[in-house]
Amino acid sequence: MSEKTLATKPRSDVVVLRPSRGWTTLNLRDLWVYRELVYFLTWRDVKVRYKQTVLGALWAILQPLLNMIVLTVIFGNLAKMATDNIPRPIFTFTALLPWGLFSKALSDAGRSMLASRAMITKVYFPRLIIPLASVMGGVVDFVIQLGILLIMMVYFKITPTSAIWTLPFFLLLALITALGFGLWLSALNVLYRDVGYIIPFLTQTWLLVTPVGYSVKAIPAQWQLVYALNPMVGVVEGFRWALLGTQNPPWAVLAVSVLISLTLLISGMYYFRRMERTFADMV
Amino acid sequence: MNSPIASEFLGGGAARPARDGEAIRLVQASVRYRVPHERIGTFKEYLILWLQRKVKHHTFWALKDVSLEVRQGEAFGLIGQNGAGKSTLLKLVARVLRPTSGRVWVKGRVAPLLEIGAGFHPELTGRENVYLNGAMLGFTRQEMDARFDHIVDFAELWDFIDAPLRAYSSGMWARLGFAVAIDAEPQILIVDEILSVGDEAFQRKSLARIQGFQEQGVTILLVSHNMGVIESLCQRAAWLDHGRLQAIGEAREVIRAYRQSQPG
Numbered sequence: 207m208s209e210k211t212l213a214t215k216p217r218s219d220v221v222v223l224r225p226s227r228g229w230t231t232l233n234l235r236d237l238w239v240y241r242e243l244v245y246f247l248t249w250r251d252v253k254v255r256y257k258q259t260v261l262g263a264l265w266a267i268l269q270p271l272l273n274m275i276v277l278t279v280i281f282g283n284l285a286k287m288a289t290d291n292i293p294r295p296i297f298t299f300t301a302l303l304p305w306g307l308f309s310k311a312l313s314d315a316g317r318s319m320l321a322s323r324a325m326i327t328k329v330y331f332p333r334l335i336i337p338l339a340s341v342m343g344g345v346v347d348f349v350i351q352l353g354i355l356l357i358m359m360v361y362f363k364i365t366p367t368s369a370i371w372t373l374p375f376f377l378l379l380a381l382i383t384a385l386g387f388g389l390w391l392s393a394l395n396v397l398y399r400d401v402g403y404i405i406p407f408l409t410q411t412w413l414l415v416t417p418v419g420y421s422v423k424a425i426p427a428q429w430q431l432v433y434a435l436n437p438m439v440g441v442v443e444g445f446r447w448a449l450l451g452t453q454n455p456p457w458a459v460l461a462v463s464v465l466i467s468l469t470l471l472i473s474g475m476y477y478f479r480r481m482e483r484t485f486a487d488m489v
Numbered sequence: 490m491n492s493p494i495a496s497e498f499l500g501g502g503a504a505r506p507a508r509d510g511e512a513i514r515l516v517q518a519s520v521r522y523r524v525p526h527e528r529i530g531t532f533k534e535y536l537i538l539w540l541q542r543k544v545k546h547h548t549f550w551a552l553k554d555v556s557l558e559v560r561q562g563e564a565f566g567l568i569g570q571n572g573a574g575k576s577t578l579l580k581l582v583a584r585v586l587r588p589t590s591g592r593v594w595v596k597g598r599v600a601p602l603l604e605i606g607a608g609f610h611p612e613l614t615g616r617e618n619v620y621l622n623g624a625m626l627g628f629t630r631q632e633m634d635a636r637f638d639h640i641v642d643f644a645e646l647w648d649f650i651d652a653p654l655r656a657y658s659s660g661m662w663a664r665l666g667f668a669v670a671i672d673a674e675p676q677i678l679i680v681d682e683i684l685s686v687g688d689e690a691f692q693r694k695s696l697a698r699i700q701g702f703q704e705q706g707v708t709i710l711l712v713s714h715n716m717g718v719i720e721s722l723c724q725r726a727a728w729l730d731h732g733r734l735q736a737i738g739e740a741r742e743v744i745r746a747y748r749q750s751q752p753g
Binding site for chain 1: 522523531532533535580583584585586587594595596599601608610612613617620621624625626627628629630
């Protein structure tokens with residue numbers, strides 16, 4: 207047969223299934239073999255999302271713009287909080303980029319395991335791919351929004367700083383935080399359906415303790431490090447620093463953010479792997 | 490004879506693999522489902538019940554101490570009534586489930602034809618779904634490019650391949666799923682009542698394809714309520730009843746024993 211010429215994957219190894227006890231290994235090799243599935247599931251989510259709406263991909267732009275208007279009115283016109291001499295729409299929109307990515311990733315990842323029930327109970331693949339793909343789905347929106355931001359910056363005559371090359375790092379930090387937390391939520395949501403109801407409340411509250419609508423300078427100096435325990439503080443401040451040059455690079459805050467994010471990710475991965483064996487029964 | 494120490498999932502060098510010539514080996518494999526008496530859906534309910542020590546689980550063994558070997562290149566049938574544990578056994582081999590106790594060795598690439606088209610999305614076109622499903626089986630895009638024509642040929646769906654799947658009839662949906670799964674160059678093929686897919690012509694074609702695999706030396710694990718299919722395809726068979734192995738051996742003999750046990 208003609209298929210004989212096709213390369214067969216190096217998966218003719220013997221697979222041993224045994225009852226899993228305690229903390230299993232992460233089995234990252236398996237994840238690598240299935241890397242294409244991450245791409246396809248991400249692409250499917252994006253495509254389906256926009257296919258079903260009237261405005262389609264326009265939503266990627268409208269959502270943060272509407273958020274920007276609301277936050278500008280609340281924190282600017284009502285609370286009158288300072289923006290480090292940056293035009294408020296830009297100041298807010300820059301922060302909404304990573305924030306939107308994060309909050310969407312969190313709620314999508316949290317729901318992802320239950321939404322993929324049909325696949326989980328029928329086919330084997332590393333389950334970690336499901337929340338991973340739902341986190342990656344937001345990156346497409348992010349890129350569109352970044353384009354809008356750059357247009358806005360031209361309009362407001364703001365040149366990006368030379369630190370703009372650090373932006374991918376802050377994007378990565380946002381993704382790691384989202385994935386770490388998303389892994390916890392997605393696994394917990396399989397066990398307790400309550401989690402699905404907590405997530406909207408969680409992201410709402412989280413928005414208020416993240417300097418999206420206001421500047422991090424509004425927080426008293428002695429509370430800065432405690433405040434930085436929220437890893438999104440480092441991400442948002444990093445974005446403003448890299449694009450707008452708001453202040454000195456927030457090194458101390460960043461160090462704390464990176465540490466917290468990595469802890470979230472690693473613990474999330476282990477917890478997810480540990481719960482994985484029960485998923486096929488419980489979703 | 491099995492080391493209970495190593496605990497990783499993929500065998501590697503840690504555990505003794507199946508013996509030469511074996512594709513699948515189960516050693517006292519058991520699967521227990523825990524079903525709470527009342528569905529405890531929320532953390533609060535669980536907490537209250539747990540504090541009152543009232544979390545009662547009704548446990549039942551979907552599979553209990555089943556030991557069997559399937560040789561490479563063999564067609565092996567599984568028979569038994571509904572709820573006997575046949576599908577649970579298939580899910581073990583497909584890696585969807587893990588044994589609660591015991592061991593399962595699987596050697597080779599498994600193509601699970603459990604419920605075909607499980608990962609299909611109705612909003613995507615047939616073409617997109619073929620690639621997505623391929624990725625789920627572990628194939629890269631390039632590999633799927635090379636397979637694509639063959640898959641659509643087999644499914645006979647060229648006219649609809651760029652239409653969204655929601656426009657498909659259930660038979661077309663199943664045909665596409667079957668075509669993707671069966672094209673996966675498996676070393677072990679898991680077939681769960683698959684021969685009820687599509688119309689009679691397609692069923693004949695599917696059966697011919699499975700027989701073709703058999704001639705190529707692919708190991709086949711087949712579940713069917715159709716004893717005729719089992720008898721004509723399989724050399725050996727096992728009869729499961731309430732999760733326990735009742736009989737194993739030559740297909741004809743096992744079927745006879747099963748039939749004799751049935752009232753009427």
